[in-house]
Amino acid sequence: MQYRRLRGTHLDLSRVAYGGLALYYQHPDAAIELINAAIDRGINYFDCDEAGNQFVPNLVYEDTRKKLGQVLKNRRNEVYVGIKCMFARADEVARDIDKALNFIVKGTSREIIDIFHFAHVDVDEKLDLLLSPDGGLAAAERAKQEGKIGSILIASHNPRVLMRALKTGRFDVAEFPFTIIEPEYLDDVIPYCADHNIGTIIMKPIGGGQLAQCASLSLRWIAQHDVDCIIPGMKSLEEIEQNITAVIEGGALSAEELSALTEISQHLGAEYCHRCGYCLPCPQGIHIISQFDIYKSTLFGIEKKQEIYRQMKARGTRTAADCIGCGQCVEKCPFKLPVPSLMERVERDLGGVSVP
Ligand code: SF4
Ligand code: SF4
Numbered sequence: 358m359q360y361r362r363l364r365g366t367h368l369d370l371s372r373v374a375y376g377g378l379a380l381y382y383q384h385p386d387a388a389i390e391l392i393n394a395a396i397d398r399g400i401n402y403f404d405c406d407e408a409g410n411q412f413v414p415n416l417v418y419e420d421t422r423k424k425l426g427q428v429l430k431n432r433r434n435e436v437y438v439g440i441k442c443m444f445a446r447a448d449e450v451a452r453d454i455d456k457a458l459n460f461i462v463k464g465t466s467r468e469i470i471d472i473f474h475f476a477h478v479d480v481d482e483k484l485d486l487l488l489s490p491d492g493g494l495a496a497a498e499r500a501k502q503e504g505k506i507g508s509i510l511i512a513s514h515n516p517r518v519l520m521r522a523l524k525t526g527r528f529d530v531a532e533f534p535f536t537i538i539e540p541e542y543l544d545d546v547i548p549y550c551a552d553h554n555i556g557t558i559i560m561k562p563i564g565g566g567q568l569a570q571c572a573s574l575s576l577r578w579i580a581q582h583d584v585d586c587i588i589p590g591m592k593s594l595e596e597i598e599q600n601i602t603a604v605i606e607g608g609a610l611s612a613e614e615l616s617a618l619t620e621i622s623q624h625l626g627a628e629y630c631h632r633c634g635y636c637l638p639c640p641q642g643i644h645i646i647s648q649f650d651i652y653k654s655t656l657f658g659i660e661k662k663q664e665i666y667r668q669m670k671a672r673g674t675r676t677a678a679d680c681i682g683c684g685q686c687v688e689k690c691p692f693k694l695p696v697p698s699l700m701e702r703v704e705r706d707l708g709g710v711s712v713p
Contacts, residue, residue: 358399359605363556363585365529366508368437368471370586373576373604374402376560377441379590380424381408382657388424394594396428396435398601404439404474404532404558404588405461411443417453418460426461433465439472439510439558442493445486450493454500472530473497473506479515479634479646484522494527512560514632514646520545523555530556536564537578538622538629547583557584561632566655567625573603574610574618581609590656630694636686642675645686645696652703659706666707677703 360369375395380388380403392403403425410416421440429436440457444450454473462468475493478484487494500506512532513519522528523546531550535542550557559579568575572589579587580603587604591597610618630649639645651662669676680700687696 358601360401361585363508363530363558364550364554365556366472368402368508370402370437370558371400372580372586373400373601374404374558374586374588375400376588376590377404377406377421377425378408379592379656381406381410381420382661383424383592385423385427389427391591391594391597392425392428393432395591395597396432398597400597400601401435402437402439402471402586402588404441404472404560406441411441418457422460429462429465433462433467437471438462439474440470441474441476441512443476445475445478445483445493447491447493447496450496451500454497454505458505469504470506472508472510473500474510474512474532476512478511478513478522479518479632480637481518481521484518488522488525488527498527508556510556510558515634516541516544516546518634520549523549523553526553528555530558532558532560534561534564534632535559535579535582535584536562536568536575536622537618538564538568538626539631543582551583557586559584559587562587562589564625564629565650565653567629567653568621569655571618571621573599573607574614576600576603577607577610578615578618580604580607592656626692628694628699629692631692633691636690636694636696639675639680639686640683641679641681643677643679643700644675645700648677648700648703652699652707663707663709666703670708676708677701678708680704 359372361372363370405421407417407420410420442453444453457470486492497509508529510530510532511522511528514534519533523531533542562579563569563572563575589600632646636645651665677700680697682697
């Protein structure tokens with residue numbers, strides 16, 4: 358394994374670290390085995406993700422405690438932890454920090470959240486709220502002074518909003534998706550972070566699974582740029598090994614490899630959601646991005662996706678089934694994705710409604 362200083366922090370992170378979403382969908386025993394194997398292989402950073410629990414207050418951090426928390430009891434000194442917060446108001450953020458501390462790192466040898474994430478800061482309204490005097494960033498800065506958290510990270514799928522945030526000088530680390538399909542972060546975000554000593558963590562390096570057929574090429578393409586840490590989601594020992602080998606030993610892509618990766622990415626591009634959020638809000642209240650995320654994910658098979666989709670509906674969440682085809686999202690989408698027809702496919706394939 359190689360380690361690299363995460364700029365903006367005092368942490369030396371493994372070049373390949375662990376995207377936690379894959380762990381969320383694992384049985385606790387299997388997840389604990391994977392976490393231990395990853396640490397044995399030199400991975401020293403876990404970027405936690407509660408996925409479906411994220412908005413259910415009494416369940417938030419329950420899954421992470423069950424899995425990573427068990428390992429931390431014995432191996433805390435080998436691991437750094439990133440905790441993902443979806444809130445933006447000061448009171449909610451302060452409560453979330455205390456809850457994560459109590460649930461996950463209390464009783465271990467280092468009672469601190471190493472990297473505290475403001476997740477999904479994709480639209481201006483959320484960033485405005487975070488930065489306001491009553492916003493969550495002030496609460497996180499207080500927690501940092503009190504030693505409850507080590508560093509503050511902003512995660513975004515929208516390079517314009519991310520740049521706005523970074524220019525405040527109040528974030529230590531930036532996390533964003535970066536693949537050959539979404540190279541726009543090379544324009545501003547990556548050079549700005551390098552110039553201003555801001556750490557860079559690359560999420561969704563395999564395009565949320567959509568680049569699975571060329572995962573190693575995608576990881577190598579990312580690793581040849583000036584980024585600190587890459588966090589693929591890994592659901593088996595084989596994937597852990599393959600990803601580490603690709604990043605550490607793969608080297609820069611040859612001309613032939615680059616052309617193969619480019620061809621695959623161009624093919625995906627017409628339907629590739631960049632999760633930038635420009636299409637939101639949808640007048641029907643559909644979180645368009647999450648519908649695509651479930652539909653396109655390769656973390657689990659169709660039956661599991663259908664189960665997750667059913668659970669969303671049962672909780673009253675607006676889904677692709679509520680799309681009325683108004684087309685407002687298409688007008689706002691910079692990539693002109695055919696969202697209404699994609700929503701129809703999501704409902705047909707996950708909702709079980711047969712469309713002739
Ligand atoms: S077409 Fe469907 S998803 Fe798009 S804005 Fe209208 S209702 Fe929402
Ligand atoms: S549908 Fe378009 S605007 Fe909406 S998140 Fe995806 S890429 Fe961005």
